[in-house]
Amino acid sequence: MNLNYFGKHVLFFIFLLCCRSLYAQTTVVTGTVTDAANKQPIPFVTISFTGTTQSVYTDYQGKFTISSVIPHTRLTASHIGYKNASLIIVPSKEQVVYITLSAQATQLNEVLVKGGKKKRYRNKDNPAVELIRKVIENKEKNRPEHYDYVEYKEYDKMLFAVSNLPGRISDNRFMRQYKFLLDNRDSTTIPGKSLLPVFIEEKLSQYYYRKNPEKEKTVTLGLKTLRYDQSDENTIVSENIKHLYYKVDIYDNSIFLMTNDFLSPIANSGPTFYKYFITDTVVINNQKLVELSFTPRNTADMLFDGKIYITLDGNYAVQRALLSINRNINLNFVKSMRVDQEFEQNPDGRYHLSKNTITAELGADKRSKGSGLYGVRTVTYKNYIVNKPRPDSAYTGTEVISEEAKHRSEQFWAANRLDTLSAAELRAYKNTDSLRNMPSYKRLYAIATVLFTGYLNLGAFEIGPINTFYSFNPVEGFVLRLGGRTTPEYNKRFFLETYGAYGFKDHRAQYFLSGTYSIHDKLVYKFPQNYIKATVQRTTSIPGQGLQFVGEDNVLLSLKHGANDIYLYDESYQVNYIQEFENHLSYNVGFNRLTQSPAGSLYFITRDDNNVPHNITYLTTAELDLGLRFAPGEQVAQGRIFRARIPGRYPVFFVDYNVGLKNVIGGQYDYQKLHARIDQQLHLSQFGWADMRFETGHTFGRVPYPLLNIFRANQSYAFDVNAYNLMNFLEFVSDQYETLTIDQHFNGFFFNKIPLFKKLKWRETASIKAIYGGLSNENNPALHPSLYPFPVTANGQPITYAMGNTPYIEGSVGIENIFKFVRVDLVRRFTYLDHPGAVKLGIRTAIQFYF
Numbered sequence: 001m002n003l004n005y006f007g008k009h010v011l012f013f014i015f016l017l018c019c020r021s022l023y024a025q026t027t028v029v030t031g032t033v034t035d036a037a038n039k040q041p042i043p044f045v046t047i048s049f050t051g052t053t054q055s056v057y058t059d060y061q062g063k064f065t066i067s068s069v070i071p072h073t074r075l076t077a078s079h080i081g082y083k084n085a086s087l088i089i090v091p092s093k094e095q096v097v098y099i100t101l102s103a104q105a106t107q108l109n110e111v112l113v114k115g116g117k118k119k120r121y122r123n124k125d126n127p128a129v130e131l132i133r134k135v136i137e138n139k140e141k142n143r144p145e146h147y148d149y150v151e152y153k154e155y156d157k158m159l160f161a162v163s164n165l166p167g168r169i170s171d172n173r174f175m176r177q178y179k180f181l182l183d184n185r186d187s188t189t190i191p192g193k194s195l196l197p198v199f200i201e202e203k204l205s206q207y208y209y210r211k212n213p214e215k216e217k218t219v220t221l222g223l224k225t226l227r228y229d230q231s232d233e234n235t236i237v238s239e240n241i242k243h244l245y246y247k248v249d250i251y252d253n254s255i256f257l258m259t260n261d262f263l264s265p266i267a268n269s270g271p272t273f274y275k276y277f278i279t280d281t282v283v284i285n286n287q288k289l290v291e292l293s294f295t296p297r298n299t300a301d302m303l304f305d306g307k308i309y310i311t312l313d314g315n316y317a318v319q320r321a322l323l324s325i326n327r328n329i330n331l332n333f334v335k336s337m338r339v340d341q342e343f344e345q346n347p348d349g350r351y352h353l354s355k356n357t358i359t360a361e362l363g364a365d366k367r368s369k370g371s372g373l374y375g376v377r378t379v380t381y382k383n384y385i386v387n388k389p390r391p392d393s394a395y396t397g398t399e400v401i402s403e404e405a406k407h408r409s410e411q412f413w414a415a416n417r418l419d420t421l422s423a424a425e426l427r428a429y430k431n432t433d434s435l436r437n438m439p440s441y442k443r444l445y446a447i448a449t450v451l452f453t454g455y456l457n458l459g460a461f462e463i464g465p466i467n468t469f470y471s472f473n474p475v476e477g478f479v480l481r482l483g484g485r486t487t488p489e490y491n492k493r494f495f496l497e498t499y500g501a502y503g504f505k506d507h508r509a510q511y512f513l514s515g516t517y518s519i520h521d522k523l524v525y526k527f528p529q530n531y532i533k534a535t536v537q538r539t540t541s542i543p544g545q546g547l548q549f550v551g552e553d554n555v556l557l558s559l560k561h562g563a564n565d566i567y568l569y570d571e572s573y574q575v576n577y578i579q580e581f582e583n584h585l586s587y588n589v590g591f592n593r594l595t596q597s598p599a600g601s602l603y604f605i606t607r608d609d610n611n612v613p614h615n616i617t618y619l620t621t622a623e624l625d626l627g628l629r630f631a632p633g634e635q636v637a638q639g640r641i642f643r644a645r646i647p648g649r650y651p652v653f654f655v656d657y658n659v660g661l662k663n664v665i666g667g668q669y670d671y672q673k674l675h676a677r678i679d680q681q682l683h684l685s686q687f688g689w690a691d692m693r694f695e696t697g698h699t700f701g702r703v704p705y706p707l708l709n710i711f712r713a714n715q716s717y718a719f720d721v722n723a724y725n726l727m728n729f730l731e732f733v734s735d736q737y738e739t740l741t742i743d744q745h746f747n748g749f750f751f752n753k754i755p756l757f758k759k760l761k762w763r764e765t766a767s768i769k770a771i772y773g774g775l776s777n778e779n780n781p782a783l784h785p786s787l788y789p790f791p792v793t794a795n796g797q798p799i800t801y802a803m804g805n806t807p808y809i810e811g812s813v814g815i816e817n818i819f820k821f822v823r824v825d826l827v828r829r830f831t832y833l834d835h836p837g838a839v840k841l842g843i844r845t846a847i848q849f850y851f
Contacts, residue, residue: 026187028067029089031097033058033077042079042101044307044322050074050086057322057340067187077101104282121275128276128292134316135266135308139251142317144352144386150209152352152384154218155418156377158241159425160199161186163361163374177440181431186424193361195374197428200226201238204416208394215395222408222416223401226432239637243646244851245358245377248339250308250321254685256649258334258360258851260747261683262302262325265294266318273297273686279307287345288312289319299328300752301686304339317351319343330748330761332820332851335361335372346386355380380418398582460490468499474565475600476540477505483512493518495525503540506599508569512537519579525643527636528580535574540567540599543730544710560715563837565600566729566791566799568706576625584634588627593665595620596706601794602730604704607785616788619706621660622667628655651680660701671701688747688763691721692740699735702778704788705800708733711771711808719812719825719844724769726810726829726839730791730800737773737803745816745850765814765825775802797836806831816848823848 033045041062048055049072058064066075071091078084082101089095123129144150169175169182186195204222209215225238246256253267263273273296280291289309296303306323310316323339325331337360343351356379363372436442450456455464463484471479483499490496494517501510514535518524524531543566576590596619598604604616630653635646653676660671675697682690697709711732714723721743746764751757780802781787790800814825823846833840 026067026069026094027072027089027091028065028094029075029097030065030095031063031099033062033064033079033099033101036100036102042082045077045079045082045099045101048076048078050076057338069187123271126276128278129271131278131290131292131310131316132266132270132276132294135310135318136268136270138316139266142315142350143249143251144209145211146350147209147386148211149387149389150207150385151388151390152207153382153418154203154205154207155380155382155416156201156203156205157379157419157421158199158201158238158245159195159197159374159376160237160241161195161197161374161376162371163193163195164371165194165196166371177438178435181435184424184427184431186422193374195424197226197425199237199241200224200421200425200428201241202413202417204418208390210389210395217395217397218399220399220401220405222412223406224408224413224429226428239635239646241375241377243635245360245375247379248323248341248356248358250318250341254683255304255323255339256683257337257339257358258331260302260331260851261685261689262304263685265304265306265308265321265323267685269685270294273301273303282309284319287319296326298752299326300330300748300758302329302331302747303686306339311351313349315350317343319351330752330758330763330817332761332817333362333364334851335363337361344384346384348386352384353381354384378419382418455484457487459487461486473540473567475506475567476503476508479503479510481510488523492523493521501539508540510539512539523638526638527643528582529586530579531577533574533576533578535572535576537574538569538571541570542566543568543602543706544712545729560717563601563728563793563799564715566602567599568602569597569599571595584631586629588625588629590625590627592623592625593620593667594623595666602791604706604788606788609785611785619704620666620668621707622664624659624661626657629653647681649681649683651678653678660703660707669701669703669707671699671703671707673697673699687749688745690745691743693722694741695737695739697737699779702784702787705733705779705781705790706788708735708775708779709737709773711737711739717844719814719823719827719846721767724771724808724810725812725825725827725844726842727808728799728835728837731835732771732773732801732803732808733790734771734773734775734803735779736776737771739769739771739773741767741769743767748817761817761820762815763817765816765823766812767814767825768809768811770807770809771803772807773803774805793836801832801835808832812844817850821847821849 031047033042033047034040035042041058043058043062045058045062045064046055047058047064047066049066049068049070051074052072054066054068056064056066073089073091074086075089075097076084076086077099079101082103085099085101087097087099089097140146165182165185175182182196184196186197187193202222202224203220206219206221208217208219244258248255248257250264250266252264253269254261255264256262263270265274274294275297277293278290279293282289282291289311291307291309293307295305304323305326306321308318308322309320311319318341320343321339321341325334325337338358340355340357341353342355344354345351358377359375361372361374446457450464450466453464454466455462456466461484463482468481468483471481473479479501481499481501483497485497486495494515496516497512497514499512502508503510512535514533516524516531516533519530519532572592572594574590574592576588578586578588580586597617604619605613606616607613631645631648631650633648633650634652635648637644637646656673656675658673660669661667662670675695677693677695680692682692684690699708710730711727711734712723713727713729713731714720714725715729719725721741744766746766748757748761748763750764751762777783779787781789790798792798809830810827811830812825812827814823816823818824825844825846827842827844829838829840832838
């Protein structure tokens with residue numbers, strides 16, 4: 001998840017967080033709801049101001065707080081299985097009330113409750129477990145996909161707000177100019193919370209599904225977003241919020257929320273991890289229901305507390321679901337989280353989801369009662385139609401968003417919203433229009449941009465990234481660099497990026513210039529992409545590190561261990577055409593001319609027929625490139641001049657084919673390269689998740705070792721999941737190989753059972769990386785004097801090796817979530833330990849952010 005860019009848009013509001021403040025003259029009611037018969041508190045009771053849709057739920061202790069700036073005079077409490085209760089309240093005052101609810105007479109007479117000594121919880125002969133197994137057994141037929149055709153209208157509203165911002169902050173001299181924004185609080189939506197809206201997005205869609213052949217399509221009818229910048233193309237905030245507050249399907253085995261997998265209470269393995277209790281039986285609208293409560297066996301695991309209401313009509317469908325988490329759960333920055341799902345009955349008696357509400361409050365300290373960030377995502381479903389086929393055109397495509405949908409009128413939204421907006425939400429749209437035109441806000445927004453993106457925005461051009469302005473290495477010494485890029489204010493379809501650098505040891509200048517032109521009339525990197533790009537670059541690189549995932553000129557990666565003076569001077573000219581399709585298939589066609597020169601202690605030599613060595617100054621290749629990429633179901637967060645991929649549940653496939661052209665603009669070698677890769681983030685429910693990568697490659701033709709595959713090593717002290725952390729630079733080359741990388745995050749599954757680790761919220765990790773490869777006789781320099789011999793040190797020790805029949809293997813075990821953002825791994829190298837300079841054990845660290 002790309003939280004750096006997400007954070008930029010809420011930085012302005014985060015620094016305001018201090019303590020609690022509510023409007024004066026607000027009606028605030030705090031109370032407790034109990035059962036009239038046994039005096040026990042009743043959770044999940046609906047509390048509302050009579051005659052309004054504003055409501056809250058009681059917690060597990062039966063407590064609630066509801067407030068409103070409107071002077072209400074009556075309160076209603078309602079709950080399945082109980083008679084409604086109504087009481088008079090004093091308007092515009094804070095008050096405490098106690099409510100008792102009496103059970104309805106329509107209880108199921110099949111339930112037999114026996115008193116006696118409390119027994120140890122068991123699954124065997126447990127009617128609650130037998131009932132949940134019936135729900136699990138009937139899951140598939142209760143899903144919408146059970147029908148041949150399904151369609152409905154969907155209204156998706158996301159709200160992100162600062163909660164409990166102190167009222168006096170708007171009286172601060174610096175903040176006084178933003179008083180109109182800071183005073184726009186909503187104290188009615190969430191009990192006990194004063195919410196200042198900072199992000200709102202509304203989306204109205206029509207959804208179509210066909211089972212055979214399976215196809216689904218979403219047509220966006222309207223899209224409206226509260227924005228703090230001038231771009232209508234920026235989806236960084238909304239896509240990341242969607243990723244945090246993912247749509248919940250109670251019938252899935254895993255429920256993805258806050259970048260983690262929570263086990264559904266009706267998952268196939270639910271009885272292994274949950275305790276279930278039949279807590280009530282009721283009849284609603286002539287429908288028999290059982291209230292089934294559940295709680296985790298281990299309160300630190302990624303599980304829910306709550307209850308579901310199950311039909312007893314033979315379908316064993318969920319009629320309502322109320323899910324929450326406790327504070328002991330091993331989840332960072334989440335103070336509270338609730339999911340409320342409501343279902344409506346179809347004419348055939350089945351149930352479909354009618355409303356899904358997810359609320360979560362975020363904060364640095366989970367137990368603090370001060371300010372935080374509050375998110376609410378409400379998805380409402382209407383006009384549900386089943387088994388009504390449409391023409392094939394209705395199912396063509398995947399997602400359709402027209403420009404018209406992004407610019408709907410206020411009249412459209414007033415007529416088509418399937419839910420309501422609060423007064424504060426409505427005012428927020430108008431306030432941001434005024435805010436964006438304020439010079440002081442523009443300056444503040446620019447500071448936030450620098451902090452979170454590393455770029456200083458100057459309008460049509462922005463300077464950065466700042467973390468690359470200074471770096472050092474043994475060849476270039478101290479390196480100063482200055483660069484930047486254009487913005488859409490300069491040109492929407494043309495993007496220019498450049499930098500210049502100078503090394504004070506080798507007295508050599510570097511430069512980079514790239515121009516990208518969008519073929520369609522959209523932002524260059526907006527999905528689906530269709531652009532042409534030309535690049536010229538003169539730079540320094542480490543062999544095998546050319547296709548970098550992070551830049552070596554980052555000052556944080558300048559510190560390295562071991563021999564670190566094997567470098568290349570590269571000069572390249574490249575042209576590429578990239579086109580992307582709606583199904584996330586893309587291709588890249590390009591031409592690249594690259595000249596490499598040895599630097600530092602690296603050298604290129606060949607031997608003639610008389611075995612006389614000759615130094616080679618330049619190695620030049622001319623290459624045609626073809627690349628294919630397929631990322632089914634990929635989610636993309638769009639920035640103004642970049643985009644970020646949000647990790648999904650489906651694999652991403654890559655295939656690259658390169659052809660070297662001899663005697664074409666200086667190319668010295670004929671060759672062909674074929675490379676394929678699969679990336680997959682595999683979610684394992686209670687066992688966490690794993691990042692997996694498989695690669696294979698083959699080089700055809702006789703070429704010197706710099707043109708073979710040089711495996712990406714890592715001699716820094718940082719843990720790099722995409723590199724071999726105990727391999728030395730230029731240690732292994734091959735012309736045929738297969739690699740496998742697995743980086744497993746257990747999310748505290750084992751540590752949660754150990755009291756100390758459970759308290760510290762530490763989480764366990766493990767990784768394994770393996771290479772099986774080799775070098776054919778055709779590319780063995782020992783057999784062909786015309787090829788460059790592998791380099792050696794000054795005293796004749798080998799530096800580079802061809803891999804034999806033994807694979808290279810390294811693995812690690814580690815602890816992450818130390819102080820919530822530090823990962824420490826103990827890395828072990830298992831093979832080729834006899835190589836000079838080989839490190840058997842090492843400790844590597846990484847800074848990472850996970851919920």
